[in-house]
Amino acid sequence: MTHQYNRRHALKLLAAGLTALALPKAAVLAASTATVKKPIPASGEPLPVIGLGTWRTFNVGSDPQLLAERARVVDAFFQHGGGLIDSSPMYGSAPDVIGYALKRLGKPDTLFSAEKVWSPAGGTTREQVGELARRWGVETFDLVQIHNLTDWREHLAALRELKAAGKIRYIGITTSHGRRHAEFEQVMASEEIDFAQLTYNITHREAERRLLPLARERGIAVIANRPYDGGNLIKGLKRRGKQVPQWAVEECGCKTWADFLLKFIVSHPAVHCAIPATTRVEHLNENMRAGHSPMPSAVCRERMARTIETL
């Protein structure tokens, strides 16, 4: 573990302690314009509720123009106090592009690096993590997840060893599009994991039935992927050209459709972070503002869901 890492880690834990002291039991929705953070159940470390996904959007190869544009997106993300950046070896050059941005911008203390391991495991878990760390230009990852549960038993055993050795801080599993929920639930129920990443958004609420309650019960932090259903949701709403309903502005603090869709997700008590992906700084800015309080109440959330259903 490097000196720099020790410092960053210590600062994070200190911040975690302060957050734990300062926050009431529900721990989150205080009124302020700063990004809301939720404590990771395994450690109490606060995590900003809006992160950054990189599927498709960050796979730009060595194109200098697009590399510079994506670095601007990451820069804006950090300016907003952004934390979690999620990538995968399946996202083409995305890990290299994050590495390029981090080299250019430096690594702020807020960075929460989240990667994934992929099949075939075949004894390659450590190698995969090491190779990804080289591509990001980091010593260690905050979180390593098993992508879509592939070879999860073997990966999990190896990730536990990496965690025990202090090479990674948290372990997670992922799924998306509502796939393999039964097996996902079984792993959540029976294995010691810190994070579960799954698809959850205003039109895909399947996770509410079993996975989200189970996550709360087991103390597992939840990352919501595909918050905009791959972009269709928000682009569809924006194309319609209608404003966010006035009650949502007044009661839920939703000025934009990005607010409406993302606040719905991160105000679920079991969800810790939503990770919209974007190629554009103006979209990033909009997404990050959705992480500011106030957040919608349970009643408000139901009204939001009904509104989308009727569109």
Place this chain on the structure above:
Amino acid sequence: MSDWSSYRLQDLIPFTQEVYLRLLQRVSEDTWPLQIALLVLGLAAFALALAHRNRLALIFLAPAWICSGLVFHLQHYAELNWAAPYLGLAFLAQGVILSLLGLTGVGIDRQKSFGNLPALIGLSSVLIGVVAYPLIAPLAGFSWMQAESFGVHADPTALTTLGFCLVVLRRTALWLASIIPLSGALLSGLTLLALALPWASALLGMLGVILTALVWKTVASARGVSDGS
């Protein structure tokens, strides 16, 4: 929900339309003015085919596949798509296949007439691939540097070659030389479709016509009609 039914075409393409257009552009910028030489090569091969110098026409096509395999797939596209290195190797193999067929004369169509449907579709595809394809992107409102050209970008290279195959080859050799361009262009067409690029349907439509012509020529060949057998 079954795993596969939940995937859409878009879920399988790991980059955006913007990135693909930049790929086309960067490949053009890195190869310019090689496009001109390859255009001349393509037209020369067309002239050779018209003059029934079929073996030489095939040999003229080989460098286009080697160049496109190296520059488009291996040098650039491989950064974005895990499948591209395999496609690059397939392109190099296609260069070898065309050279071998040209050198050995195996499967060469000896008929002297172009008055049959497969040959007409073949000649038209060659002209579309070499001359018209580079105009598509600019006509669709994109920049000249995003124009795709024969011997550099994958799709016009495949389309042109399929056209030549229809004219100069027959039977097993016809399919042997068509399988890589056909599958490469089909994958590409689906990629364009997922990226919502306006010329996706034109490419897929062309492939449909070419496939029909390939089957037509094979059936006619089996019956001993109009293929010089």
